[in-house]
Amino acid sequence: MNSEKIIETTKLTKAFGSFKAVNEITFDVKKGEIFGFLGANGAGKSTAMKMLTGLLSPTSGEATVAGFDVFTQQEKIKKNIGYMSQKFSLYDDLSLLENIKFFGGIYGLSKEQLNERGTAMIERLGLADVSHKLLKEVPLGWKQKIAFSVATLHQPKIVFLDEPTGGVDPITRRQFWEMIYEAADNGTTVFVTTHYMDEAEYCNRISMMVDGRIAGYGSPKELKADFKTENMDEVFVKIARGENYKLQ
Amino acid sequence: MSALKFILQKEFKQIFRDKGMLPIIFVMPIMQLMVLSFAATFDVKNIQLEVVDRDHSQLSQSLIEKYVASEYFNLVHFKHATDPKGTSLQEGSVNISLEIPYDFEKNIMQNTPVTLSAKVNAIDGMTAGISASYAQSIIQEFREEFVKENIGLLDQGKKSFAINFSMQNWYNATLDYKFYMVPGLLVLLVSMIGMFLTSMNIVKEKEIGTIEQLNVTPITKGEFIIGKVLPFWCIGMFVLSLGLTIAKLVFSVPMQGPIYLIFLFAMLYLFVVLGIGLFISTLADTQQQSMFIAWFFMVIFVLLSGMFTPIENMPVWAQKITLLNPFRYFIEVMRSVLLKGATWSDVKMNFFIIGIYGVVINTMSVLAYRKTNG
Amino acid sequence: MFDRLKGIIKKEFYHIFRDQRTLLILFGIPIVQIVLFGFAISNEIKNVKIAVLDQSKDEHSSQIIDKVLSTSYFDLDSYVNSLDDINDAFQKGRIKGALVFPPKFSETLRKENKADVQIISDATDPNTGTQIGNYLLLQVQQYLMEHEITATSTLPPALINTEVEMRYNPELKSVYMFVPGLITIILMLVCTMMTSIAITREKETGTMEVLLASPMHASIIILGKVTPYLLLSFVNASLIIALGKFIFEVPVLGSYVLLIGEIILYCLVVLALGIFVSTVAETQQLALMISLFALFLPTMLLSGFIFPIENMPLPLQIVSKIVPATYFNIIIKSIMLKGATLNFILKETLILIGFFFILMGVSIKRFKIRLE
Numbered sequence: 003m004n005s006e007k008i009i010e011t012t013k014l015t016k017a018f019g020s021f022k023a024v025n026e027i028t029f030d031v032k033k034g035e036i037f038g039f040l041g042a043n044g045a046g047k048s049t050a051m052k053m054l055t056g057l058l059s060p061t062s063g064e065a066t067v068a069g070f071d072v073f074t075q076q077e078k079i080k081k082n083i084g085y086m087s088q089k090f091s092l093y094d095d096l097s098l099l100e101n102i103k104f105f106g107g108i109y110g111l112s113k114e115q116l117n118e119r120g121t122a123m124i125e126r127l128g129l130a131d132v133s134h135k136l137l138k139e140v141p142l143g144w145k146q147k148i149a150f151s152v153a154t155l156h157q158p159k160i161v162f163l164d165e166p167t168g169g170v171d172p173i174t175r176r177q178f179w180e181m182i183y184e185a186a187d188n189g190t191t192v193f194v195t196t197h198y199m200d201e202a203e204y205c206n207r208i209s210m211m212v213d214g215r216i217a218g219y220g221s222p223k224e225l226k227a228d229f230k231t232e233n234m235d236e237v238f239v240k241i242a243r244g245e246n247y248k249l250q
Numbered sequence: 251m252s253a254l255k256f257i258l259q260k261e262f263k264q265i266f267r268d269k270g271m272l273p274i275i276f277v278m279p280i281m282q283l284m285v286l287s288f289a290a291t292f293d294v295k296n297i298q299l300e301v302v303d304r305d306h307s308q309l310s311q312s313l314i315e316k317y318v319a320s321e322y323f324n325l326v327h328f329k330h331a332t333d334p335k336g337t338s339l340q341e342g343s344v345n346i347s348l349e350i351p352y353d354f355e356k357n358i359m360q361n362t363p364v365t366l367s368a369k370v371n372a373i374d375g376m377t378a379g380i381s382a383s384y385a386q387s388i389i390q391e392f393r394e395e396f397v398k399e400n401i402g403l404l405d406q407g408k409k410s411f412a413i414n415f416s417m418q419n420w421y422n423a424t425l426d427y428k429f430y431m432v433p434g435l436l437v438l439l440v441s442m443i444g445m446f447l448t449s450m451n452i453v454k455e456k457e458i459g460t461i462e463q464l465n466v467t468p469i470t471k472g473e474f475i476i477g478k479v480l481p482f483w484c485i486g487m488f489v490l491s492l493g494l495t496i497a498k499l500v501f502s503v504p505m506q507g508p509i510y511l512i513f514l515f516a517m518l519y520l521f522v523v524l525g526i527g528l529f530i531s532t533l534a535d536t537q538q539q540s541m542f543i544a545w546f547f548m549v550i551f552v553l554l555s556g557m558f559t560p561i562e563n564m565p566v567w568a569q570k571i572t573l574l575n576p577f578r579y580f581i582e583v584m585r586s587v588l589l590k591g592a593t594w595s596d597v598k599m600n601f602f603i604i605g606i607y608g609v610v611i612n613t614m615s616v617l618a619y620r621k622t623n624g
Numbered sequence: 625m626f627d628r629l630k631g632i633i634k635k636e637f638y639h640i641f642r643d644q645r646t647l648l649i650l651f652g653i654p655i656v657q658i659v660l661f662g663f664a665i666s667n668e669i670k671n672v673k674i675a676v677l678d679q680s681k682d683e684h685s686s687q688i689i690d691k692v693l694s695t696s697y698f699d700l701d702s703y704v705n706s707l708d709d710i711n712d713a714f715q716k717g718r719i720k721g722a723l724v725f726p727p728k729f730s731e732t733l734r735k736e737n738k739a740d741v742q743i744i745s746d747a748t749d750p751n752t753g754t755q756i757g758n759y760l761l762l763q764v765q766q767y768l769m770e771h772e773i774t775a776t777s778t779l780p781p782a783l784i785n786t787e788v789e790m791r792y793n794p795e796l797k798s799v800y801m802f803v804p805g806l807i808t809i810i811l812m813l814v815c816t817m818m819t820s821i822a823i824t825r826e827k828e829t830g831t832m833e834v835l836l837a838s839p840m841h842a843s844i845i846i847l848g849k850v851t852p853y854l855l856l857s858f859v860n861a862s863l864i865i866a867l868g869k870f871i872f873e874v875p876v877l878g879s880y881v882l883l884i885g886e887i888i889l890y891c892l893v894v895l896a897l898g899i900f901v902s903t904v905a906e907t908q909q910l911a912l913m914i915s916l917f918a919l920f921l922p923t924m925l926l927s928g929f930i931f932p933i934e935n936m937p938l939p940l941q942i943v944s945k946i947v948p949a950t951y952f953n954i955i956i957k958s959i960m961l962k963g964a965t966l967n968f969i970l971k972e973t974l975i976l977i978g979f980f981f982i983l984m985g986v987s988i989k990r991f992k993i994r995l996e
Contacts, residue, residue, distance in 0.1 A: 296934050
């Protein structure tokens with residue numbers, strides 16, 4: 003892991019009327035790390051992520067993603083990121099191969115690249131015999147892994163995962179995290195939101211959001227030390243209760 | 251531009267894979283055209299006629315025979331006495347009740363003006379107006395024949411003018427209502443595909459969440475919109491060709507003018523309705539809503555298009571509103587090219603207007619469609 | 625039991641009032657349509673543009689032209705020089721009719737006591753075309769009569785006038801036809817489409833199972849679900865009648881009690897239809913499609929709402945006989961516009977009652993099968 007910052011925000015804010023969904027958050031993500039973005043439902047995680055992926059324009063503050071400004075260069079950001087949301091969002095009425103072709107194609111992969119990476123991916127997932135089946139016939143457990151693979155097919159600098167393991171059984175979750183590690187080893191930065199606290203332990207660094215603000219920020223180890231607890235669950239509970247914590 | 255290719259591929263695959271969609275695209279238009287052309291008719295035939303003959307003369311009899319012989323009237327009742335309350339009109343078995351007064355024959359022979367009375371069930375105003383004018387024209391014919399035949403019996407001193415009228419019904423000499431409706435219905439079908447299918451298709455991506463996935467990719471708005479719209483454009487053109495073929499083969503609708511004008515116009519027109527569909531999709535969150543909104547616009551467009559009722563009959567303010575109605579322009583082009591044999595110089599204004607319309611509506615929709623919110 | 629029923633009804637109202645867009649459309653469509661039909665759609669022949677080809681330009685021809693143009697029916701577009709010009713004006717859509725006088729019109733008339741006049745109308749729309757033709761003819765004939773009376777100061781032979789009484793709708797307003805028709809359609813839309821969608825939605829989201837698992841009887845659940853739509857339809861129907869009455873003076877000649885009774889009967893029939901659809905359809909999408917294409921379109925086209933049934937080909941007439949709306953359309957028109965009493969519409973009423981029992985019977989049977 004090097005120290006080059008690939009995401010950097012300063013006082014990034016999103017206001018809907020007088021309600022500040024995201025309130026002056028400042029953090030950075032380093033190249034190649036797995037960055038966990040934690041918080042209760044409604045804490046502002048999704049809004050923050052939408053601003054970073056160019057789906058939502060920020061109200062004020064500053065932020066760059068992969069070196070591009072989130073206010074003015076949203077389309078350039080989109081070329082350099084991958085995205086997978088909690089809702090399964092590949093096309094059910096296309097086959098695995100067709101989805102790969104489609105999403106790879108709109109990221110501008112050449113025919114050779116599509117063939118090569120597509121075949122490699124199908125092999126890696128061990129799905130050769132179902133690659134021509136429509137996705138609606140593929141079991142749910144597989145879909146999440148497929149979605150992740152499709153989101154990283156164009157080898158983005160950063161991949162954003164919005165609660166990727168919601169509603170998935172523990173074994174699949176485990177396998178899913180193995181895929182995340184693999185991607186990180188290959189140099190892809192992973193930005194993941196979750197509310198499973200055990201998953202927080204897998205991240206290099208995390209930030210915790212409460213009511214639109216960042217209330218905890220650092221490596222799991224540092225956070226546990228700061229709050230003098232044994233596990234992330236308790237860190238979360240303490241932060242959520244509003245215990246004082248000095249920002250770094 | 252290469253992203254466009256992939257979107258188009260995907261759209262076509264999805265459309266042709268959707269078991270519910272295929273019949274809507276291929277079977278529905280044929281069904282609708284066949285059924286609607288027969289059902290959507292204001293053809294006035296089989297007018298149910300009741301005659302109350304108080305005169306019982308030879309002359310009254312021959313007038314009644316003229317009605318019986320006419321293809322427009324069915325004599326359902328024949329009464330000797332009047333029915334003052336008009337119960338047959340009330341119960342609905344009769345459309346017109348015609349009363350021939352006492353001394354009908356006598357007065358005519360003596361050159362005293364006579365007055366017939368006709369009671370018309372006028373709830374359906376249009377049919378009533380036409381039925382009444384048919385009824386009157388039969389009386390006029392009767393009179394003319396009578397004058398011709400009885401010129402000797404009548405007062406010799408007077409010679410009346412005889413003017414021969416040649417009534418010509420141009421462009422639809424047989425008065426076939428289907429010739430009028432089929433071109434209009436074709437416009438309706440093509441427009442429905444544009445508005446309903448496009449808007450529902452985009453809203454469906456909203457519902458299942460894939461639109462968000464697309465919005466974080468680098469495809470441009472333009473690529474996305476063209477990729478969405480172009481397949482339906484092709485389907486629209488296909489349905490139009492299919493419809494015109496049916497119009498020719500099944501309904502023998504005359505095609506006087508150059509058909510390429512219709513296709514050229516449809517190419518432009520489809521961009522307008524697709525643009526409207528696109529615009530609706532930016533207003534709706536669920537397919538059900540988009541369907542209702544599309545329905546709402548559809549109803550207004552149809553009523554103010556001149557499809558069923560002539561635009562000239564509308565009040566001036568309503569006529570002005572029809573200028574904003576894209577349906578109106580296509581229906582005009584369809585009917586004047588097919589039936590009247592209009593050429594480019596006759597319909598160039600329509601091309602011009604619909605061209606501008608297309609630019610405006612698509613600009614609006616593109617602006618309203620956002621990849622990035624807030 | 626009534627508390628439970630009340631609970632379900634309340635819940636259903638929440639659903640309805642929270643989907644404001646649908647609600648807006650539900651009330652917006654009838655209002656917009658009635659205003660359009662009332663004000664904009666008319667079958668009156670007025671200010672029709674005509675062209676005149678006068679090849680004689682003499683006393684009689686110009687007097688006839690003056691007479692024709694003096695009426696409110698016709699406006700002059702232009703004097704033209706040839707039949708080709710007329711054709712061109714028709715093609716450009718500038719005129720709807722034309723009057724042609726041959727050369728030496730007055731002279732022929734004087735010498736031979738007869739002459740020819742050509743009346744041309746744009747018959748692409750056959751009805752408007754024939755009407756325009758007939759109106760033009762009438763004007764010319766009237767001129768001849770007036771001329772003869774002044775010239776000879778005696779009456780022309782065999783004068784037959786026709787006194788036409790346009791009963792029930794003296795001004796031939798299309799809104800008279802439209803108000804009853806719209807009620808027929810809207811009741812169907814609300815009762816059948818909305819109900820079937822509402823019930824299938826509960827099936828789809830799985831809340832139907834929750835309700836069925838509760839101690840309530842299935843019939844109470846269904847009753848609770850349909851009552852709000854019954855009320856909603858009633859409000860909608862009243863709104864349409866009121867708009868028609870106060871803005872467009874569409875009368876209600878018959879008794880209100882009878883009218884309300886028949887509306888309730890029809891609502892019950894279409895509600896039963898909605899319940900039936902929901903026993904057939906598994907998804908909202910399917911329910912919507914069935915309602916729209918199998919029920920809504922036939923109702924609109926074949927019930928005599930817009931297009932007169934007697935002019936349709938026989939197969940369509942037969943289909944129209946199994947559309948409940950056909951009968952209700954007759955009933956409501958008779959009550960509102962003809963002031964009919966129950967004996968006039970007894971047959972139609974009995975048929976509707978029959979429809980109701982058949983549909984309910986079939987639905988209950990299907991519902992039971994599904995539950996077992």
